[in-house]
Amino acid sequence: MKQLRYDDYGGIDKMYLAEVATPEPAADQILVDIRAAGINPVDWKVRNAQMKLADGHQWPRRMGLEFAGVVNRVGSAVTNFKSGDEVFGAISLKELGAMADAVVVTADQIHPKPPSLSMSEAAGLPLIGATAHLAMRETIDVRGRKVLINGGSGGVGNTAIQLARMDGAHVTAVAGPHHQDILREMGATTTYDYTTTDVTQLGENWDVILDTAGTLPWSEAKHLLTPHGTYLDLQPGLTSYLGSYINNKLSDKKRQPLMADITHTTLHRLYDLVEHDGLRVHIGREYALMDYKKTFSELEAGDGPVGKAVFIP
Numbered sequence: 001m002k003q004l005r006y007d008d009y010g011g012i013d014k015m016y017l018a019e020v021a022t023p024e025p026a027a028d029q030i031l032v033d034i035r036a037a038g039i040n041p042v043d044w045k046v047r048n049a050q051m052k053l054a055d056g057h058q059w060p061r062r063m064g065l066e067f068a069g070v071v072n073r074v075g076s077a078v079t080n081f082k083s084g085d086e087v088f089g090a091i092s093l094k095e096l097g098a099m100a101d102a103v104v105v106t107a108d109q110i111h112p113k114p115p116s117l118s119m120s121e122a123a124g125l126p127l128i129g130a131t132a133h134l135a136m137r138e139t140i141d142v143r144g145r146k147v148l149i150n151g152g153s154g155g156v157g158n159t160a161i162q163l164a165r166m167d168g169a170h171v172t173a174v175a176g177p178h179h180q181d182i183l184r185e186m187g188a189t190t191t192y193d194y195t196t197t198d199v200t201q202l203g204e205n206w207d208v209i210l211d212t213a214g215t216l217p218w219s220e221a222k223h224l225l226t227p228h229g230t231y232l233d234l235q236p237g238l239t240s241y242l243g244s245y246i247n248n249k250l251s252d253k254k255r256q257p258l259m260a261d262i263t264h265t266t267l268h269r270l271y272d273l274v275e276h277d278g279l280r281v282h283i284g285r286e287y288a289l290m291d292y293k294k295t296f297s298e299l300e301a302g303d304g305p306v307g308k309a310v311f312i313p
């Protein structure tokens with residue numbers, strides 16, 4: 001089977017599509033045939049050695065942390081899944097391997113696929129869904145509050161807008177000139193184009209600021225917060241953890257670094273949000289896995305589609 005991997009940190013030229021033996025599931029494992037795998041900025045951040053503290057340093061390094069597919073076969077001790085089940089799931093940063101024809105996982109890493117989502121939509125949901133839920137539901141209560149989402153047209157932004165609107169927040173969302181419609185479709189109440197409007201110059205304040213784009217740092221965002229407002233930081237490094245610890249002891253304006261974790265509970269929660277609350281996943285483009293070089297060149301240059309990008313093996 002095909003499996004995308006690399007043997008050393010570095011650029012796009014480090015990746016190759018290896019032909020490897022299809023893994024045999026152990027007693028507690030499940031072999032899933034991948035139908036689609038989500039592509040995320042974390043895929044190239046790990047490859048570029050930007051996440052060494054969390055990535056496990058295993059070589060050769062596989063790629064891809066989220067997927068949807070069909071159970072091929074299960075180990076002898078697995079009772080809750082069977083061959084033919086449609087599932088979606090996520091693999092830890094230390095393992096990865098979803099950008100392949102098949103992957104071996106344990107039962108806690110998968111969940112029945114939401115029936116109303118396509119394979120691509122389900123594959124693209126775990127990381128953006130977990131992150132948006134962590135930001136808009138687990139970290140802060142956004143009900144009835146003013147929320148600014150800087151970078152609303154990407155995967156995390158799309159999902160965060162929807163969750164905040166479900167909770168009755170007033171959502172201001174920022175994206176580029178060609179992506180204003182999607183902000184409104186997802187439910188944003190006010191939208192801005194970052195090429196023509198600088199939100200730091202509007203004289204407005206927000207109770208919650210989520211910066212998905214990484215262009216609104218704490219040093220600027222803190223001036224846009226209401227007196228007890230919270231800034232949610234999606235690019236947390238050692239300095240932001242330290243900085244937020246000190247800041248949060250001294251100031252009513254809070255700075256909160258976030259690091260999403262996808263557990264079985266997360267997958268179940270996302271299933272419910274889709275099936276019962278109408279959460280949508282906007283797939284921007286499906287790429288063929290064999291075109292991985294062109295795909296990563298496009299996405300890493302910031303020329304990706306609006307919404308989620310997925311690989312089809």
Ligand SMILES: NC(=O)c1ccc[n+]([C@@H]2O[C@H](COP(=O)([O-])OP(=O)(O)OC[C@H]3O[C@@H](n4cnc5c(N)ncnc54)[C@H](OP(=O)(O)O)[C@@H]3O)[C@@H](O)[C@H]2O)c1
Nearest residue numbers: 041131151152153154155156175176179194213234259260
């Ligand atoms: N900490 C965590 O647990 C965690 C989890 C998931 C993701 N992340 C991080 O969160 C970030 C977003 O992820 P994603 O998957 O949503 O990425 P994405 O799909 O690439 O979205 C990026 C967003 O940024 C916007 N943007 C670009 N330049 C901008 C600017 N100058 N001002 C305002 N907005 C701008 C883009 O808008 P246009 O396309 O319209 O230009 C787009 O809406 C990534 O850095 C990712 O690594 C962190």
